Amino acid sequence: MILSNTKKSFRNGLIPALITYLAIGFILLPYYLYQLDPDGISYISIAQKYAIGNFQDAINGFWGPLYSWLLTPLILLRIEPLLASKMLNFSIGLLAFPTMHTLCHIFALSNTTRKVILFALVPIVLSFSLCSVMPDLLMVVILLTYFCIIFQPGYGSSAKNGMLCGLCGAMAYFAKSYGLPFFLSHFSVMNFLHFLRSENQKQKSTTLRGFFGGLLVFGIVSAPWIMLISKKYQKLTFSTAGAYNFAYFSPESKGRHPKLYKGFYSPSNPTAIAVTEDRFWPEIEPWPYIEPWSPFDSLDNFKYHLRHNVRANANHIIRLFKSFSTFSVVICAAYVLLLCRSPREILRQHQLLYPFLSLVLYSLGYVFVLIQERYVWITCLLLLLMGGYLINQLAESKLFTRMGRVALYGIFVASFIYSPPIKLKLIPNINSGKSIYFTSKSLANHIHRGDNIASNKEYRNSYYLAYHLDARYYGIPRENVSKQELEVELDKFNVQYYLVWEESLEKNLPLSKFRKVKVEGIEEPRLYTLRANE
Secondary structure: OHHHHHHHHHHOOHHHHHHHHHHHHHHHHHHHOOOOOHHHHHHHHHHHHHHHOOHHHHOOOOOOOHHHHHHHHHHHOOOOHHHHHHHHHHHHHHOHHHHHHHHHHHOOOOHHHHHHHHHHHHHHHHHHHHOOOOOHHHHHHHHHHHHHHHOOOOHHHOHHHHHHHHHHHHHHHHHOOOHHHHHHHHHHHHHHHHHHHOOOHHHHHHHHHHHHHHHHHHHHHHHHHHHHHHHHHOOOOOOOHHHHHHHOOOOOOOOOOHHHOOOOOOOOOOOOOOHHHOOOOOOOOOOOOOOOOOOOOOHHHHHHHHHHHHHHHHHHHHHHHHHHOOOHHHHHHHHHHHOOOOHHHHHHOHHHHHHHHHHHHHHHHOOOOOOOHHHHHHHHHHHHHHHHHHHHHHHOOOOOOHHHHHHHHHHHHHHHHHHHHHHHHHOOOOOOOHHHHHHHHHHOOOOOOOOEEEEOOOHHHHHHHHHHHOOEEOOOOOOOOOHHHHHHHHHHOOOOEEEEOOHHHHHHOOOOOOEEEOOOOOOOOEEEEOOOOO
């Protein structure tokens, strides 16, 4: 039986796709070892706290805990944290292939279409795993697993399916806080559809039991974490991320990150690298960077939110869809046309209804808050699946010759593997972060673990240097600060080293206190210190 299943998986393209992913991944991994993300630093720092038992600071309402939990054992094995995160993401990427293969089976796609989809998946998943140090790929894999259960036509035959969905929903919430509202809305809608599709009263009853059982499992698994972060922030909450990201689009900020113009901030806890590791409720401590706001405070706020946020985010999502594939809009339009049927007929078309509904529901939530490409990676794979279904129908319709079908599949695959990963991620990110890493090695002769540093600009690169140096980063000065004010603020935060990017800006330094330090091997950034013995 095992041999038979292996042969079947090979014929369906699963094993060749996994082998290709592993082979190319091992070749490419050395070129992405130094790639880092600002958010990834926080996940790594939190994992390090778990590793040393500092649970008080590790419990965090802004960053989902699951990625850091998975990273912690690798750190305990003394694997360098950044390398450990690359290994973790690469391993998570492996799981995308069997889940996508299962979805192809659920939608009754031909062997050729399955192979095409799995082949297209290789560079896409490589770009997600190698060019990111965050839990977005983990979220994708969890949701694909959830879809494998909830998309089954026979979902309502067993209440256990609903309970498994509840467990997947909790894992999605632990990966990213957006998993909670998405799961609750999607799970409810999908169970309603399965209830309507049920052929008899027994199936309806089983679907209901699965629905409530899934909600119960989700609640039991999620509740302890919700209670922990609610206790920390002294307010009932499942996450502080949504409120913070929403405030990011206030009329004051206008989508510009205040850390780039509001001045210095202390790291959020004694072992944090920067303030970005945690974000507090304004009732407890001053909210770093952004004052909370509501579109319902005034009519002007509401109009501003619709005009500048909702509309802009909706357009951004459409642009992201287009970046995933040049045919994304065509795929969505085709699904809309094919779903223009009577409600009874629509319910029978689960291959059309379920992925399209999931795409819409997942995207809809991000219309109202901050959105980045990685937040909607799951929609890329849904579009790949949906497009594969359409191509499969065309290939089997006898409208094309054999060469025509080959061209059809080739164009479809090219539209996905060229746009997002190779063109926008894999190639531009080769050796990304390498120069910063070696710069930190030169600075390490002067800046030591736990030292307080700030910079005149280049927030991201300075933050990366602070990570590699295990220093504490206080950010960049506020806009239009005078020499005298800068000197006062640097003293206030006990900044010991100041990184100066761009030679022409050195004239604005309070040189009466800061002395230039000669650093061998680098020209930029220039290093200034307040320490008398330098």
